[in-house]
Amino acid sequence: MLHSKLATKCPFLGRVSRDFLKHCGASLRIFSSKCPVMSSVLRETAPGAVPASVAGPVSDAAVQVHQPKKNCPFHGSVFPCRRDCVSPHGNHCSLDFTTPVMVPSLLGEGEKPKASKCPYSYMFEKVQDKDKVTLQRTEEPEETVKSPVCDWQKNSGVFDYDGFFGTKLDKKRQDNSYRVFKTVQRLAHCYPKAENYYLSKDGTIREMKEVTIWCANDYLGMSRHPDVIQAASMTAEKYGVGAGGTRNISGNGILHEALEASLAKLHKKDAALLFTSCFNANDTTLTVLGKEVPNMIYFSDQGNHRSMIDGVRHSGVEKKIFRHNDVQHLQELLSAADPNAPKLVAFETVYSMAGTISPLKEMCEVAHKYGALTFVDEVHAVGLYGQHGAGVAEEVGLMDHVDVVSGTLGKAFGVHGGYIASSKNLVDLVRSFGAGFIFTTSLPPMNVAAALTSIQILKGEEGRMLRAGHRASVSKVKKKLVGEGIPIGHAPSHIIPIEVNDATACQAVCDDLLKEQGIYVQAINYPTVERGQEKLRVTPSPKHTDEMVDQFIDAVLTVWNKHGLPLKPEGERHLPVTSQFSHFLETQAQHPPVAEPLPHVFQQTVAA
Numbered sequence: 230m231l232h233s234k235l236a237t238k239c240p241f242l243g244r245v246s247r248d249f250l251k252h253c254g255a256s257l258r259i260f261s262s263k264c265p266v267m268s269s270v271l272r273e274t275a276p277g278a279v280p281a282s283v284a285g286p287v288s289d290a291a292v293q294v295h296q297p298k299k300n301c302p303f304h305g306s307v308f309p310c311r312r313d314c315v316s317p318h319g320n321h322c323s324l325d326f327t328t329p330v331m332v333p334s335l336l337g338e339g340e341k342p343k344a345s346k347c348p349y350s351y352m353f354e355k356v357q358d359k360d361k362v363t364l365q366r367t368e369e370p371e372e373t374v375k376s377p378v379c380d381w382q383k384n385s386g387v388f389d390y391d392g393f394f395g396t397k398l399d400k401k402r403q404d405n406s407y408r409v410f411k412t413v414q415r416l417a418h419c420y421p422k423a424e425n426y427y428l429s430k431d432g433t434i435r436e437m438k439e440v441t442i443w444c445a446n447d448y449l450g451m452s453r454h455p456d457v458i459q460a461a462s463m464t465a466e467k468y469g470v471g472a473g474g475t476r477n478i479s480g481n482g483i484l485h486e487a488l489e490a491s492l493a494k495l496h497k498k499d500a501a502l503l504f505t506s507c508f509n510a511n512d513t514t515l516t517v518l519g520k521e522v523p524n525m526i527y528f529s530d531q532g533n534h535r536s537m538i539d540g541v542r543h544s545g546v547e548k549k550i551f552r553h554n555d556v557q558h559l560q561e562l563l564s565a566a567d568p569n570a571p572k573l574v575a576f577e578t579v580y581s582m583a584g585t586i587s588p589l590k591e592m593c594e595v596a597h598k599y600g601a602l603t604f605v606d607e608v609h610a611v612g613l614y615g616q617h618g619a620g621v622a623e624e625v626g627l628m629d630h631v632d633v634v635s636g637t638l639g640k641a642f643g644v645h646g647g648y649i650a651s652s653k654n655l656v657d658l659v660r661s662f663g664a665g666f667i668f669t670t671s672l673p674p675m676n677v678a679a680a681l682t683s684i685q686i687l688k689g690e691e692g693r694m695l696r697a698g699h700r701a702s703v704s705k706v707k708k709k710l711v712g713e714g715i716p717i718g719h720a721p722s723h724i725i726p727i728e729v730n731d732a733t734a735c736q737a738v739c740d741d742l743l744k745e746q747g748i749y750v751q752a753i754n755y756p757t758v759e760r761g762q763e764k765l766r767v768t769p770s771p772k773h774t775d776e777m778v779d780q781f782i783d784a785v786l787t788v789w790n791k792h793g794l795p796l797k798p799e800g801e802r803h804l805p806v807t808s809q810f811s812h813f814l815e816t817q818a819q820h821p822p823v824a825e826p827l828p829h830v831f832q833q834t835v836a837a
Contacts, residue, residue, distance in 0.1 A: 519544020
């Protein structure tokens with residue numbers, strides 16, 4: 230693409246091979262800044278070496294100074310030469326300076342050639358050494374065109390940054406892991422409907438189509454709840470749309486403190502701390518605990534989210550990775566560790582891609598047996614599980630087994646932000662030492678007010694009704710997909726992975742569902758999942774009607790068959806008991822916690 234772009238704009242490079250541009254871009258860069266045509270485009274060419282010689286006998290015409298011709302804005306013609314130029318790295322290209330090639334005029338009407346400003350009139354001189362000719366730059370003329378490129382970039386020895394970036398991106402495109410974002414605008418008034426915008430090549434909107442979303446993390450549709458919207462709107466009108474700074478510099482308000490108190494109470498902890506995202510919360514908390522607690526050892530589930538992986542890495546502590554949800558392997562690693570060393574076991578309750586749920590009871594019991602803290606990510610569980618929406622730990626009556634819990638305000642709660650909840654001292658340690666918290670602008674008051682309202686709603690009867698409807702919708706979609714032979718990952722959570730296991734096919738199914746069927750379900754490719762485990766991640770909501778479910782099943786089956794993907798045999802089209810949430814509860818649940826009255830902290834702050 231870059232070669233064709235140059236060819237259409239530059240009369241000199243119009244017939245240069247792609248191989249030459251690839252390997253000799255650094256040499257050409259020296260002179261590109263002097264050419265008004267090349268300076269705007271040559272920086273996009275691939276990185277390469279400076280050509281040092283031209284092999285074989287060459288006539289004087291090979292290096293003669295170009296003479297002005299009427300068809301070129303500078304000289305009118307170029308003289309390519311097919312002499313198999315050889316770069317220092319042995320890369321061959323073919324230029325032909327011996328045969329004049331007339332090119333279309335690039336001059337405007339009445340415009341005169343500016344031969345004195347063309348780099349090709351002075352940049353080469355002939356230096357012969359037996360059978361070898363090298364090309365060297367001569368003195369520049371006094372009058373030159375100013376370059377838009379910084380002086381330090383003119384040096385041919387400078388690393389070709391853009392070329393390197395382009396090469397890396399090309400590799401991602403080739404292995405089908407390059408991400409192209411869908412332009413989908415969700416509609417608050419008719420959730421889960423959305424507007425899908427198709428963009429033309431020049432980036433302008435050319436078409437809009439209404440689609441149904443089947444992959445959002447706004448699991449209960451709380452982002453469009455009228456009370457949540459009103460709370461955000463009223464707060465924005467009173468306090469503005471921004472926080473104004475970090476929590477330490479004008480970014481701490483009464484709403485922030487109220488939300489932290491509400492979250493601490495939700496999870497039955499002493500304190501909570503807000504972050505701009507749960508990625509930030511996980512990364513910062515694990516980094517701080519690892520750096521500040523001497524001789525800490527981390528034990529991390531193999532399937533953990535990247536935010537937890539980064540936190541473990543950034544802490545710099547010794548780490549042990551146990552197989553996903555494998556309690557026995559975790560116990561083996563813990564038993565082999567220094568019994569006197571501080572330890573922390575980090576895992577999630579609901580895993581966002583596979584849809585699995587951790588054996589929370591066994592994991593916590595083994596961790597505490599060996600004196601380890603438990604760090605539990607409930608990002609895909611808060612709002613969806615438990616009597617008050619506190620997550621899987623509340624659902625199975627094990628909230629007191631979790632030492633540190635992290636969660637998000639941006640999924641089932643439908644707003645934005647993340648948090649941790651734990652003991653007062655642990656939270657204060659992270660608050661005092663966590664760079665990811667200290668140096669980040671705090672959440673805007675409007676977001677905080679919306680989150681407070683959403684949590685309040687999901688703690689109450691409306692929340693319980695939404696959760697019941699959500700589970701019914703998930704169960705219905707699972708059964709229908711299995712009944713049609715569509716292969717799904719059998720896991721007990723609300724996440725339904727349709728297993729495609731091929732990157733190209735997965736993206737093709739995603740694209741066709743959107744363009745042909747009006748169904749948006751995102752393809753999940755590497756690095757989110759391992760290569761060969763590509764899938765469509767389906768997340769039904771309580772707002773997906775029976776009609777929508779039937780349309781979805783028909784659409785998936787149509788596109789699946791179109792691409793010749795395999796269906797399950799008739800004898801295997803059943804839903805195993807392990808994929809049913811009720812089975813998980815039977816293996817994990819203890820006595821449910823006693824319900825508590827809903828807090829009134831938000832009403833008090835608004836009244837104030």
